[in-house]
Amino acid sequence: MNLSPDGQQLLSFLQQGNKLTAMVAPSFPVDFKKNGLIGGLKKLGFDKVCDHSVAIAEVNKLYEELFEKEKGGIVIAANCPTSVNLIKTRFPDLVKYLPNIPAPIGVNGRLCKKLWPENLNIFIGPCIAKKNEAKSFPEVTLALTYKELKDIFAEKNINTDDFLNSDFAFDGPGQKGVEIFPASGGMKATLDIQHLGCRKIIVGDEIKNLIAMFSKLQTNQETGCLFYDILACPGGCIGGPGVVSAEVINARKQKLLDYTTEEGKKPLCSQVDTNGQS
Numbered sequence: 001m002n003l004s005p006d007g008q009q010l011l012s013f014l015q016q017g018n019k020l021t022a023m024v025a026p027s028f029p030v031d032f033k034k035n036g037l038i039g040g041l042k043k044l045g046f047d048k049v050c051d052h053s054v055a056i057a058e059v060n061k062l063y064e065e066l067f068e069k070e071k072g073g074i075v076i077a078a079n080c081p082t083s084v085n086l087i088k089t090r091f092p093d094l095v096k097y098l099p100n101i102p103a104p105i106g107v108n109g110r111l112c113k114k115l116w117p118e119n120l121n122i123f124i125g126p127c128i129a130k131k132n133e134a135k136s137f138p139e140v141t142l143a144l145t146y147k148e149l150k151d152i153f154a155e156k157n158i159n160t161d162d163f164l165n166s167d168f169a170f171d172g173p174g175q176k177g178v179e180i181f182p183a184s185g186g187m188k189a190t191l192d193i194q195h196l197g198c199r200k201i202i203v204g205d206e207i208k209n210l211i212a213m214f215s216k217l218q219t220n221q222e223t224g225c226l227f228y229d230i231l232a233c234p235g236g237c238i239g240g241p242g243v244v245s246a247e248v249i250n251a252r253k254q255k256l257l258d259y260t261t262e263e264g265k266k267p268l269c270s271q272v273d274t275n276g277q278s
């Protein structure tokens, strides 16, 4: 099988004896079962496998603090590099609404470096744009997609089904209740509403819908105390280009909710938010 350059780079890190930490994005249940994913990564040679939950909770806390501080302002979530680039290139007047808060990949990179300083951090997720974004965080060495990881597993004859009956846990600390974060509206669902005050939240996904929303904002057709919870892919990160699943978005979102239930946690929301609804 022809691996991507980043897939080959990962194997070369392992062959050179580097210790690696996998930072797994929260959308992983769309393509993997937890035990299969962790078992497969450990068999491949990863030293640690952690999820993004603590980083997501930390990022949400930073936004909540910002909402408290800027009670009347407009804030646009800066978690999605494609959305941020869209604003920078097509709506430069709106750049001022992007907060100086790192995306979860950066927060998690720092956390993992603190926990396992000698390890190289490898992000694994649904996103191609994060390959570039990762370069702005020195704690993140490489970003791979789920598709690339499946190719690497195939190349190394690793069958994740072999680990389904094992009982693996993510390394490092975890945070319950943020599993829905990668779906459209997931940030809104996981923020602590007591910090929102009268702030109206506008949820959006898919580039064409974001363009329509930002055009309204830029021409003052939308005003007030607003927070834009936006992701550029259809349905959010669960519709990212690095996802293997060909299922419809609602089926992918159901997998996130099933994972939440399997882990004994209560799903925070069950509906896919539609564009422009608060």
Ligand code: SF4
Binding pocket: 079, 080, 081, 082, 083, 126, 127, 128, 129, 130, 231, 232, 233, 236, 237, 238, 239, 240, 241
């Ligand atoms: S919505 Fe798409 S582009 Fe944005 S972070 Fe998620 S996978 Fe990446």
